[in-house]
Amino acid sequence: MKPTRAVVVALLFAAPVACQTANDPFSQPIAGGGPIVVGVTEFATIPGPEDSAPRIMNLIDEVGTDRLFVNAQQGPLFSVSYDGRSVTLYLDTNDSRWGYEVQSQGRERGFQSFAFHPRFAQSGQRGFGKFYTWTDILDTVPEADFLPPPGGRNSHDTVLLEWTALDPTAPTYDGGPPRELMRFEQPFPNHNAGQLAFNPTVEPDDPDFAMLYIGSADGGSGGDPLGVGQDMMNGLGKILRINPLGTNSQNGEYGIPSDNPFVGDASALDEIYAYGVRNPQRFGWDSENGNLFLADIGQNIVEELSQVTAGANLGWNTWEGSYRFISRQAVDLENPRSDASVTYPVAEYGQPDRLLQGQSAATGVHVYRANRIPQIADMILWADLPSGEVWAIPADDLSYGGQEVIERILFEDGGQQKTLLQLIQEKNQEQGRNPASRADVHIASGPNGEPLLTNKADGVIRMLTPNQ
Numbered sequence: 001m002k003p004t005r006a007v008v009v010a011l012l013f014a015a016p017v018a019c020q021t022a023n024d025p026f027s028q029p030i031a032g033g034g035p036i037v038v039g040v041t042e043f044a045t046i047p048g049p050e051d052s053a054p055r056i057m058n059l060i061d062e063v064g065t066d067r068l069f070v071n072a073q074q075g076p077l078f079s080v081s082y083d084g085r086s087v088t089l090y091l092d093t094n095d096s097r098w099g100y101e102v103q104s105q106g107r108e109r110g111f112q113s114f115a116f117h118p119r120f121a122q123s124g125q126r127g128f129g130k131f132y133t134w135t136d137i138l139d140t141v142p143e144a145d146f147l148p149p150p151g152g153r154n155s156h157d158t159v160l161l162e163w164t165a166l167d168p169t170a171p172t173y174d175g176g177p178p179r180e181l182m183r184f185e186q187p188f189p190n191h192n193a194g195q196l197a198f199n200p201t202v203e204p205d206d207p208d209f210a211m212l213y214i215g216s217a218d219g220g221s222g223g224d225p226l227g228v229g230q231d232m233m234n235g236l237g238k239i240l241r242i243n244p245l246g247t248n249s250q251n252g253e254y255g256i257p258s259d260n261p262f263v264g265d266a267s268a269l270d271e272i273y274a275y276g277v278r279n280p281q282r283f284g285w286d287s288e289n290g291n292l293f294l295a296d297i298g299q300n301i302v303e304e305l306s307q308v309t310a311g312a313n314l315g316w317n318t319w320e321g322s323y324r325f326i327s328r329q330a331v332d333l334e335n336p337r338s339d340a341s342v343t344y345p346v347a348e349y350g351q352p353d354r355l356l357q358g359q360s361a362a363t364g365v366h367v368y369r370a371n372r373i374p375q376i377a378d379m380i381l382w383a384d385l386p387s388g389e390v391w392a393i394p395a396d397d398l399s400y401g402g403q404e405v406i407e408r409i410l411f412e413d414g415g416q417q418k419t420l421l422q423l424i425q426e427k428n429q430e431q432g433r434n435p436a437s438r439a440d441v442h443i444a445s446g447p448n449g450e451p452l453l454t455n456k457a458d459g460v461i462r463m464l465t466p467n468q
Contacts, residue, residue, distance in 0.1 A: 060444070064116075067081060069114070071114055080461070097177070103136045116130075130162055132161065146183070197213050224316065238273075239283070276342070277294070278297055281297055282442060293380060305380065314342070315344070321344070366445055378395050424458045439456075
């Protein structure tokens with residue numbers, strides 16, 4: 001007797017928790033040499049709901065208004081002054097007035113990311129007052145623009161919304177309800193969305209100016225059971241690129257840039273910029289040369305950092321990092337990086353490494369081109385999300401694969417070298433909370449390009465500083 005659809009869905013989602021030992025492609029440990037040691041200071045503290053820590057997701061430097069903005073997964077968006085002393089609730093996206101109740105149950109769903117139009121503070125310009133949010137919501141009644149293949153369970157929807165502030169310099173949002181640009185139906189309640197961002201390295205006359213990049217994960221469960229990563233007619237498992245102020249999309253709510261790599265290809269969505277990603281947590285540009293780097297969360301074995309170019313295939317789920325994907329517990333160690341059509345990682349590491357906690361997830365990404373902290377100058381900073389381990393690799397000598405190039409960053413605190421998780425646990429004790437078992441770290445760019453660390457466990461934004 002064949003299993004019912006409900007049983008199939010349950011098995012698809014339950015399978016990742018099976019306890020099996022994964023193989024490990026990497027014989028050498030991560031950061032086998034001595035660590036890079038930098039200083040760290042508490043920059044700002046974000047309030048959480050009912051005396052719990054906010055689940056901080058993203059931080060952006062909005063240079064037009066001289067403020068940082070940071071969001072929490074539960075729904076609020078805060079502004080933070082450049083000195084870190086003033087923190088203000090700018091917008092609660094979960095307010096009933098807006099009609100988009102946030103689905104923030106579990107560790108992975110919620111208010112995922114946001115981005116400010118590069119002309120947000122430029123009066124009289126297109127884009128004035130506009131910013132965008134990428135949010136998991138409860139309401140699944142409206143028809144979605146992007147549907148997964150059959151086999152999921154319509155867990156929730158993810159929506160891209162455009163908000164318009166009347167006065168971008170106002171301390172709190174003063175505009176009306178948001179405009180919906182696109183909607184995804186999500187087949188499972190894990191790894192559904194990623195980051196939103198505009199390329200900060202281009203000038204107004206560049207074709208990439210004001211084009212919005214959207215990280216769209218593979219929809220969840222494990223192993224990409226619906227096969228969306230390599231399905232060019234599906235919006236899941238992709239990096240999308242749109243003009244949010246345009247109208248030539250199928251639903252008429254946004255624009256398709258004419259230089260997108262698959263425009264005119266009847267076998268692919270026009271919105272696709274790159275494909276074959278599993279869970280594109282964070283990406284970031286190098287201000288020196290415009291290179292775009294993506295931290296993509298692997299299945300159970302390989303975490304990766306890749307350079308992304310227009311039309312790139314990052315391999316999932318045919319490949320997990322540099323190795324052919326076999327199952328949730330195995331990759332093929334023979335003939336790595338053997339398909340010339342695939343873009344392989346510039347650096348990667350194995351989840352079984354002793355530094356980690358048995359569950360790993362790559363995140364980041366910040367290319368540090370300032371010189372205030374010489375130990376990390378001209379390096380790409382990324383991290384392991386649950387353990388809070390922070391990594392660095394050279395930005396100008398990309399090794400293309402492996403974990404040998406990865407250097408570990410530790411933090412000088414009171415004459416001791418500590419991990420971020422240790423700092424968080426000590427802060428939890430000061431707060432009267434139980435010490436966190438994981439960090440859930442992200443890396444962002446602060447004033448003057450200085451790196452900031454956020455986490456979901458103590459509400460503290462920390463700034464990296466020179467090691468004294």
